[in-house]
Amino acid sequence: MIENMAKTAVVILNWNGKHYLQSFLPLALARTAGQDVSFVVIDNGSADDSVEFLCMQFPSVNLICLDRNYGFTGGYNRGLQQVEADYYVLLNSDVEVAENWLQPLLDLMEQDAGIGACMPKVRDYCAPGFFEYAGAAGGFIDKYGYPFCRGRILNRIEPDAGQYDERRVIFWATGACMMLRAALFHRLGGFDALFFAHMEEIDLCWRMQAAGYRIICEPQSVVFHVGGGTLPNNHPRKIYFNHRNSLYLLYKNLPAGKRTAILWMRLLLDGLSALVYLGSGKYSFFAAVWRAHVHFWKNRRRLTATPNAGAPVSGMYGKSIVWKFFTSRRKLRFSDLAGIP
Secondary structure, three states, X not given: XXXXXXOEEEEEEEOOOHHHHHHHHHHHHHOOOOOOEEEEEEEOOOOOOHHHHHHHHOOOOEEEEOOOOOHHHHXXXXXXXXXXXXXXXEEOOOEEEOOOOOHHHHHHHHHOOOEEEEEEEEEEOOOXXXXXXXXXXXXXXXXXXXXXEOOEEOOEEOEOOOXXXXXXXXXXXXXXXXEEEHHHHHHOOOOOHHHOOOOHHHHHHHHHHHOOOEXXXXXXXXXXXXXXXXXXXXXXXXXXXHHHHHHHHHHXXXXXXXXXXXXXXXXXXXXXXXXXXXXXXXXXXXXXXXXXXXXXXXXXXXOOOOOOOOOOOOXXXXXXXXXXXXXXXXXXXHHHOOOOO
C-alpha cells in the first residue's frame, strides 16, 4: 500500500507510453498544484523506458510496476489495490487537462454521496472544437448494447458549440477520464478482468447503477483526448473487443427474462455488420466479429451476473440507435433523441 496518499489520487495506467507521459503528465501536475492530490502511475509491464523516465524526471509521482500487461481491467484492479484514497481519477496517458479540470468533479462528488462516478466533457485533442469519440459529453447505451454519447452517435461526431453544457445524469463515464468513489469501486470488485480492455467502464457504471448510484457528466470540467493511442479505432483487435465485450455486458447486466431475446437480436445485427465487412473486402474485420461471438458463447458461463440486474437505470435508449442513425441518413444528433431517462 502506498503511504501518505492525498484524498484524491489521479491514477494513470501506462503501457509503453513514455511519449504520452512526456507530453501530458507535466501539465496535469502543474494544473493540480496546491490541491490535495497524489499522482500514481501504474506501469503495465512496459518494454520501453517509461519506468526509468518516471523515476528520473518525476520522482514525486508514485510508481507501481506490474510484471506484465494485464490490460486496462487487470492493470487498474491490481494497481488500485495499493492506492488508498477517497476518490480515484482514472486518467489516460494521452489526455491533456484544461485549467481547473479537477475541482468541478471533486465538488460534485463531495456534494452528493449518491454519485458513484463522474466525468468531464471530453474534446478531441487533434480537433479541439469537436467532441472526442470516447466519451464526448457523457455516455449512453441502447437496448441492444450499442454505446453512444452526447455529441457522438456511432461515427458521427459533433462540434462542441455549448449545446451539451448542462450537467446531467448519464449511463456511463469514459475510462479516458473518470472520477470514482474508491470504496465503491472495491466493494463492487473493480473492473471485470474478463473484459481485458474496452467497455469495462460501461459494465462498471451499469453495476454502480444497479447498486443504487448515479453517473454524472460535469461539463464545467474539460479534457482533451488523443484517442486510439494503444489501439486505433479501426483496428481489427479493437473491433473484436468491442463486439465481444458488449455481449459480455448484456449477458451480465440484463435480467434473465430479457437476455435471450436481446442476445439473439445482437447476433442478427452483428451478423449483418460482418457481412458488410465481408462485402467490402475487410476480411480481418469480418473475422474479428466472428471471433468475438465464438469467444462470447464459449466464455459466457465464466461471467458473474450483476446483483440486482434489471434494476431501473438512467441513460438507456429504449430503441435501436443503429436503426435510428441509418434511417436519419447518418445525420442523427443526440439532441434529436427523445425518451432517454
